Amino acid sequence: METQPKKKSHLTRNIFIALVLAIIFGLLLQSQAEILNTYVKPIGDIFLNLLKFIVTPIVLFSIMGGIISMRDIKKVGEVGVFTVIYYFFTTAFAILIGLIFANIAKRFFPLIATTNLEYALENEVSLMDTFVNIFPKNFLAPIVEANMLQIIVMAIILGFSILLIDKEKQYKAIDAIDILNDINMKAMELILKLSPIGVFTLLMPVIAENGPMIIGSLASVLLVAYLAYAFHILVVYSFTVKTMAGISPVEFFKGIAPAMMFAFSSASSMGTLPINLKCCEELGADHDVTSFVLPLGATINMDGTAIYQGVCAVFIASCYGIDLTLGQIVTIVLTSTLASIGTAGVPGSGMIMLAMVLQSVGLPVEGIALVAGIDRIFDMGRTTLNITGDATAALINSARLRKKGKIA
Numbered sequence: 001m002e003t004q005p006k007k008k009s010h011l012t013r014n015i016f017i018a019l020v021l022a023i024i025f026g027l028l029l030q031s032q033a034e035i036l037n038t039y040v041k042p043i044g045d046i047f048l049n050l051l052k053f054i055v056t057p058i059v060l061f062s063i064m065g066g067i068i069s070m071r072d073i074k075k076v077g078e079v080g081v082f083t084v085i086y087y088f089f090t091t092a093f094a095i096l097i098g099l100i101f102a103n104i105a106k107r108f109f110p111l112i113a114t115t116n117l118e119y120a121l122e123n124e125v126s127l128m129d130t131f132v133n134i135f136p137k138n139f140l141a142p143i144v145e146a147n148m149l150q151i152i153v154m155a156i157i158l159g160f161s162i163l164l165i166d167k168e169k170q171y172k173a174i175d176a177i178d179i180l181n182d183i184n185m186k187a188m189e190l191i192l193k194l195s196p197i198g199v200f201t202l203l204m205p206v207i208a209e210n211g212p213m214i215i216g217s218l219a220s221v222l223l224v225a226y227l228a229y230a231f232h233i234l235v236v237y238s239f240t241v242k243t244m245a246g247i248s249p250v251e252f253f254k255g256i257a258p259a260m261m262f263a264f265s266s267a268s269s270m271g272t273l274p275i276n277l278k279c280c281e282e283l284g285a286d287h288d289v290t291s292f293v294l295p296l297g298a299t300i301n302m303d304g305t306a307i308y309q310g311v312c313a314v315f316i317a318s319c320y321g322i323d324l325t326l327g328q329i330v331t332i333v334l335t336s337t338l339a340s341i342g343t344a345g346v347p348g349s350g351m352i353m354l355a356m357v358l359q360s361v362g363l364p365v366e367g368i369a370l371v372a373g374i375d376r377i378f379d380m381g382r383t384t385l386n387i388t389g390d391a392t393a394a395l396i397n398s399a400r401l402r403k404k405g406k407i408a
Contacts, residue, residue: 015261018196019203022265026207036205044205047198050191051271056146057184058274059295060155065181066292067159068174076160076292082400083293083393087301090240090389094232094303095333098310101228105220106318146270152299181291188274195275199265206376222377225311229381232303237392245392245399247283255283256391263387267379269298272387280391286398293397297390304382304389309357312371312378317363328361335361 136142142150162173238249259279263272280290
C-alpha cells in the first residue's frame with residue numbers, strides 16, 4: 001500500500017523538475033533556438049512517437065476490455081451516454097467562458113494590428129464529412145492512420161459482439177484481450193519511464209523559440225485564453241468533482257498533476273492518455289470505467305479547444321473591425337461544441353477547428369495568421385484543460401456506479 005503514493009510522487013517530482021529545467025534552459029538559450037529544434041527536439045519527437053505507437057493498441061484493447069469487463073450491455077450504454085452528455089455540456093460551457101472572457105478583455109487590452117495577412121487552409125472539413133468519417137470502411141486503415149474516432153467505433157462494435165457470442169467462446173476472447181491489455185500496459189510503463197526526458201526535450205525548444213513572443217503583441221490574447229482555461233479548471237471541474245464524485249478539489253488536482261504537467265509540455269491528449277489512466281486509478285477511479293471513458297474523452301472532449309476557438313474568434317473579428325452579433329455568437333457555440341468531436345488529440349489540430357468556426361460565422365479565415373505563430377503555446381494550455389476534463393468524467397462515472405452498487 002505504501003509503494004503507490006511513492007511511485008506517484010516520484011512521477012510528479014521528476015516531470016516537474018524536467019518542466020522547470022526546460023523553462024530555465026529555454027530562456028537562457030533563446031539565441032540557440034534553431035540548434036535546439038535541430039538536435040534536441042528530435043529526442044522529444046522520439047518519445048512522442050513511442051507514446052503514439054502504444055496509444056493505438058491501448059485505445060483499441062482498453063475500450064474493448066472496458067466493455068466486456070462490465071459484462072452488461074445496459075451498463076456500457078449507461079456509462080457511454082452519461083459521458084457523452086457530460087462532455088457536451090462542459091464543452092458548451094467552455095466556449096461560453098471563452099466568449100465572455102474575450103468580450104470583457106476587448107475593453108481593456110489593445111488590439112493587434114492586421115495588415116496583409118495570409119493563411120492557406122489545407123484541409124476543409126464539413127460537419128457531415130466529420131460524421132461520415134467516424135465510421136471505418138477498412139479494418140486496418142484506422143490503426144495505420146491512428147484515426148482515434150474510427151478505432152473507438154471499432155472497439156465498441158467488437159466489444160459488444162464479444163458480449164453477444166456463445167459464453168464459452170466469450171470467455172476465451174476475454175482472456176485473450178486481458179492478456180493483450182497487460183502487455184500494452186507493461187509497454188506503457190516502460191515508455192513512461194522516459195517521461196522526464198521527453199518533457200525536457202519537447203518543452204525547451206518551444207520556450208527558446210517563443211519566449212519573447214509571450215510578452216509581444218499577442219500577450220493579451222494568450223493572457224485571456226489562459227485566464228479562461230484557469231477559470232474552467234478551478235471553478236467548473238472543482239465543482240463537478242466535489243459535487244458529483246465526492247472528491248476534494250485539492251486531492252483531485254494533486255493526484256492529476258503528473259498528467260496535467262505532461263499534457264502542458266507535450267500538447268498531446270492522446271500522448272498523455274497512459275499517464276492520465278494511471279493518475280485516475282490512483283485517485284480511485286474504476287479500471288473498467290477509465291479504460292472506456294478516458295480514450296473516448298481524449299477524442300471527443302475538447303473543452304480547452306472550445307475556449308481557444310471562442311477567444312480567437314472574438315479577437316480576430318475585432319482585428320478586422322467586426323462586432324459579432326448574438327446570432328454569430330450562438331453559431332460559434334453550436335459549431336464549436338458539435339465539431340469538437342472531430343478534433344484529433346494531437347498537437348496543432350485546433351487550427352483546423354478554428355478555421356471551421358471562422359467560416360461558420362463569415363469571418364476571414366486569413367485571420368488565423370494572427371495566432372498561427374504561437375498556436376503551440378495556446379495548445380499547451382488547451383490540452384491540459386482537455387485531459388483534466390477527461391479525468392473528471394472517469395471519476396464521476398466511477399462514483400455513480402459505486403452508489404448504484406454496480407462496481408465495488
